Amino acid sequence: MAVTLPRPTLGSARRDLRARPVRTRRARWTARVVLLVISLAFLAPLYWMVASALKSDTELAAFPPTLWPHELHWENFSAAVQSMPFFTFFRNTVVVTALSVVFAVASNFVVAYGFSCLQWPGRDKVFYVVIATLFIPFPITLIPMFDLYAKLGWINTWAPLVVPSMFASAFYVFLIRQFLLQFPRDVLDAAAIDGANAWRTLWTVVFPQARPALATVAIFAAVGSWNDFMGPLLYLQDQDVQTLSIGIQAYTMTASTEDFQYNQLMAVSFLVILPLVVLFFLFQRYFIRGATVGSFK
Amino acid sequence: MFPATGRTTTDPPRLRAGVLEVRRTGPRLSPRDRRRLWTGLAFVSPWIVGVVVFVVYPVVYSFVVSLTRYSGMNSPDFVGFTNYVSAAVDPLVRTSIGNTLLYAVVAVPCSLLVALVVAIAMNQDLREVRWYRTALYIPSLVPTFALGFIFIVFVNPQFGVVNQVLRVFGAGDVNLLGDPRTIKFVIVAMAQLAAGNAALIFLAGLRAVPPTLYEAARVDGAGPVRQFLSITLPLISPVILFNLITGISSALQIFTEGYVVSAGVSDAVGGPDNGTLFYMLYVYRNAFSYASLGYASALAFLLFVVGVTLSALVYVLSKRFVNYDLDAG
Numbered sequence: 001m002a003v004t005l006p007r008p009t010l011g012s013a014r015r016d017l018r019a020r021p022v023r024t025r026r027a028r029w030t031a032r033v034v035l036l037v038i039s040l041a042f043l044a045p046l047y048w049m050v051a052s053a054l055k056s057d058t059e060l061a062a063f064p065p066t067l068w069p070h071e072l073h074w075e076n077f078s079a080a081v082q083s084m085p086f087f088t089f090f091r092n093t094v095v096v097t098a099l100s101v102v103f104a105v106a107s108n109f110v111v112a113y114g115f116s117c118l119q120w121p122g123r124d125k126v127f128y129v130v131i132a133t134l135f136i137p138f139p140i141t142l143i144p145m146f147d148l149y150a151k152l153g154w155i156n157t158w159a160p161l162v163v164p165s166m167f168a169s170a171f172y173v174f175l176i177r178q179f180l181l182q183f184p185r186d187v188l189d190a191a192a193i194d195g196a197n198a199w200r201t202l203w204t205v206v207f208p209q210a211r212p213a214l215a216t217v218a219i220f221a222a223v224g225s226w227n228d229f230m231g232p233l234l235y236l237q238d239q240d241v242q243t244l245s246i247g248i249q250a251y252t253m254t255a256s257t258e259d260f261q262y263n264q265l266m267a268v269s270f271l272v273i274l275p276l277v278v279l280f281f282l283f284q285r286y287f288i289r290g291a292t293v294g295s296f297k
Numbered sequence: 298m299f300p301a302t303g304r305t306t307t308d309p310p311r312l313r314a315g316v317l318e319v320r321r322t323g324p325r326l327s328p329r330d331r332r333r334l335w336t337g338l339a340f341v342s343p344w345i346v347g348v349v350v351f352v353v354y355p356v357v358y359s360f361v362v363s364l365t366r367y368s369g370m371n372s373p374d375f376v377g378f379t380n381y382v383s384a385a386v387d388p389l390v391r392t393s394i395g396n397t398l399l400y401a402v403v404a405v406p407c408s409l410l411v412a413l414v415v416a417i418a419m420n421q422d423l424r425e426v427r428w429y430r431t432a433l434y435i436p437s438l439v440p441t442f443a444l445g446f447i448f449i450v451f452v453n454p455q456f457g458v459v460n461q462v463l464r465v466f467g468a469g470d471v472n473l474l475g476d477p478r479t480i481k482f483v484i485v486a487m488a489q490l491a492a493g494n495a496a497l498i499f500l501a502g503l504r505a506v507p508p509t510l511y512e513a514a515r516v517d518g519a520g521p522v523r524q525f526l527s528i529t530l531p532l533i534s535p536v537i538l539f540n541l542i543t544g545i546s547s548a549l550q551i552f553t554e555g556y557v558v559s560a561g562v563s564d565a566v567g568g569p570d571n572g573t574l575f576y577m578l579y580v581y582r583n584a585f586s587y588a589s590l591g592y593a594s595a596l597a598f599l600l601f602v603v604g605v606t607l608s609a610l611v612y613v614l615s616k617r618f619v620n621y622d623l624d625a626g
Contacts, residue, residue: 031421031423032423034418035418035429038433039418039432042433042435042436042490042492043432045444045448046435046436048447048451048458049447052450061455061456062456065456065458110343111343113340114340118333119333120334120337120338121330121334123337134543135542136352136601136605137600137601137603139550139577139597140355140356140359140597140601141355142580142581143355143359143584143590143593144359145355147358147369147590164351166343167344167346167350168341168343223437223438227442229440229441229553229556245440245442248442248446249442249557252561262453265450266446266450269443269446272440273440273443277435277438280431280438281431284427288497288500291497292504
């Protein structure tokens, strides 16, 4: 089933990005309508979250539901934030995420470079092993790692959440490697002839070109770390080191169902999502390109 | 791996040809190859360390502990295969496997279909397509736990929008989250919002289809449906397989969805009435609520065996369908 394509260079990769042309005006409008409908369906729950966050308790329970809040209750946000140590959770999550992203990008880039830009005997066989680990179910690590971290005294620290990202993971290596394979061999050879060693070539020649792929990995790693639920659930017990996911979860469980403030829960959820959406908009230019160019053939 | 134009005169051709040919010349590597080997290994060493610590060690550990009775406090007592025998007759194991399989059977095909539709939508040649791509991807950024909160409010029996719509159709008060059968479908619906990630992989596949094929098909008079069935689907079959396998793999490991949604609506995690007790939730319950680490390890090891079997299947299938692009590019 392998499709043989002309080998892409960085230039042609950019040209590949152009989508297949839609020919007729009617087809174009059909596409527009369908796209609009799908997009609205996907954004509806998020809209509902924001709308609910701004409603009063009575309006939230009103029937039929109001599409747009009659009065904007911004105080839901401040009340929600004050009902828990939100800023502590927020700061903890930022630190854990930032460290994870930096380590993940660095380690996966170096490893992917070793699997693509360097030539060494056995390289592609070892890479088959990388592919194989892509499908190993993660739960097997749950109990052994917990036991190991407990023995190391890492419970209630961020180490179990951050340290694993220092050791490249199969999916990210795969993604960056596919991107780097398009890097022109001539340039690497030229660098070698000019006397640059592998490490120097990595930083001065390859790194500037690899930014779309690295931005993609950064976003995936940031989302993964920001959204991590099981990690903090297992390793963080004290409130002052807790991250947003478990912090808020604990809050929903302690609140009694009678007077539970759903609008406040939606307000907090919105605050949790917001930084990722901002991050996505900042890197969006690179993101879809890095995620799709040359990932598969 | 790279264009042959980069070859230098000092570089013998056999090195370029790859590993096999080097082997054929004898087991000993030339000093130059040995140096390259060590450089290469140095660069991939973080991954090697990672595999040993995060894959090899846990697998061995899990198997050893699965043969013991161990609470984490006492020293492990060797009990042989008792834990595996207990698992075979444990009714909750059966419940959790049933829940997980039901979820996988419903959610995986749904997700593939939704992701493919989203990918095709993302691939349209319109000036404003960037905005649609963003709109379709943003829900994938929403943390599962936050999505869980949103859906708890969405289908809340008193004021949830879904219930109010159902009420208009005369369905009365339905508590979708209170019923162990329907709550699973709420989780399936929830999972569809994260279609953006799989859609990106489909998008990569769609982009790799040579446009000339469509032009030729159009000349031959093939309509859009025919083009999709005869060109697009066969040519993106590798990415379908990839998404299928990763989809099954993550469906078998579903945890957070069940934990968050059930914690929001019932006292016991995995409720109501064990309706969201997915396999991983039961492993978690045994390990961290009942402190039966030996039993939990046995359960985790069984899941691992299923996962490895799936990987082997992927390997066999990939030889036929998937080109991981190891020799070209």
